[in-house]
Amino acid sequence: MVNVIKQYDFGYPLMKVTLLGTGTSQGVPVIGCKCVVCISNDPKDSRLRSSIFIEVNGVNVAVDTGPDFRTQMLNAGVIKLDAILYTHEHKDHVAGMDDVRAFNQMEGRVMEVWANKGVEIALMRDFHYAFEDSMIGGLPKVKINKLGKYQEENGFVVEGVPWTLLPVMHDKMEVCGFRVGDFAYITDVNFIPEDTFKKLVGVKVLVISALRKQRHPSHFTLNEVLQVVERVKPEAAFLTHLSHYIGKHKDLESELPEGVFVGFDGLVLENV
Ligand SMILES: [Zn+2]
Numbered sequence: 170m171v172n173v174i175k176q177y178d179f180g181y182p183l184m185k186v187t188l189l190g191t192g193t194s195q196g197v198p199v200i201g202c203k204c205v206v207c208i209s210n211d212p213k214d215s216r217l218r219s220s221i222f223i224e225v226n227g228v229n230v231a232v233d234t235g236p237d238f239r240t241q242m243l244n245a246g247v248i249k250l251d252a253i254l255y256t257h258e259h260k261d262h263v264a265g266m267d268d269v270r271a272f273n274q275m276e277g278r279v280m281e282v283w284a285n286k287g288v289e290i291a292l293m294r295d296f297h298y299a300f301e302d303s304m305i306g307g308l309p310k311v312k313i314n315k316l317g318k319y320q321e322e323n324g325f326v327v328e329g330v331p332w333t334l335l336p337v338m339h340d341k342m343e344v345c346g347f348r349v350g351d352f353a354y355i356t357d358v359n360f361i362p363e364d365t366f367k368k369l370v371g372v373k374v375l376v377i378s379a380l381r382k383q384r385h386p387s388h389f390t391l392n393e394v395l396q397v398v399e400r401v402k403p404e405a406a407f408l409t410h411l412s413h414y415i416g417k418h419k420d421l422e423s424e425l426p427e428g429v430f431v432g433f434d435g436l437v438l439e440n441v
């Protein structure tokens with residue numbers, strides 16, 4: 170993991186965003202793959218599953234808990250986590266939830282989680298023991314706050330900090346993007362509704378998924394992502410959820426238009 174800090178005006182005081190993971194569902198390198206990306210020595214070509222950590226006004230929020238959640242919390246040195254926001258229920262975004270118990274134990278409280286219906290069903294199925302009134306120590310404890318129509322229209326508040334819900338589509342699955350201040354995070358998307366484009370007006374920094382250049386049934390191609398960036402016009406856009414097919418970090422960065430950058434694990438975006 171490389172630590173590089175870039176500064177932007179997020180329109181919100183005391184704000185810091187860390188890219189914890191920028192890889193697609195299998196991560197990069199892919200197990201057993203000998204392609205140029207997977208054997209690259211550049212640390213920026215090593216990508217854990219996609220997730221971000223946002224510190225805003227003293228409130229610490231993780232977006233998603235993929236299979237690398239534990240490693241990501243250790244890498245970023247997170248010792249306080251107030252809430253988890255979930256984008257959608259695919260395994261590369263939820264599989265690591267079990268490890269919230271470290272925070273349950275450290276902070277002596279239930280983890281506040283924000284999730285839409287699909288995520289709620291998946292979490293209660295896969296991690297049923299986290300919702301049971303059990304006296305057995307060591308189990309994770311989670312409380313779900315719903316992300317539905319009301320939150321879509323009115324936003325939601327996490328420990329005093331207002332967030333905007335940005336619904337997008339991932340083939341037939343509804344995915345939650347999130348905006349806080351003038352920062353927005355959208356991953357796993359192949360369609361953005363007009364109402365969500367309206368909520369993106371004024372965003373200064375956009376982190377958005379761009380799997381690869383070739384067509385995929387549930388992800389935008391790189392070109393389609395660049396068209397979204399062109400329309401939203403942030404000061405800076407960072408690509409995440411990248412597959413080994415996208416090529417090496419260095420090569421990809423040299424192909425991108427001004428203001429668009431390749432995200433990498435450990436990148437920190439801070440308020441000026
Ligand atoms: Zn994904």
Ligand SMILES: [Zn+2]
Nearest residue numbers: 202204207413
């Ligand atoms: Zn590969």
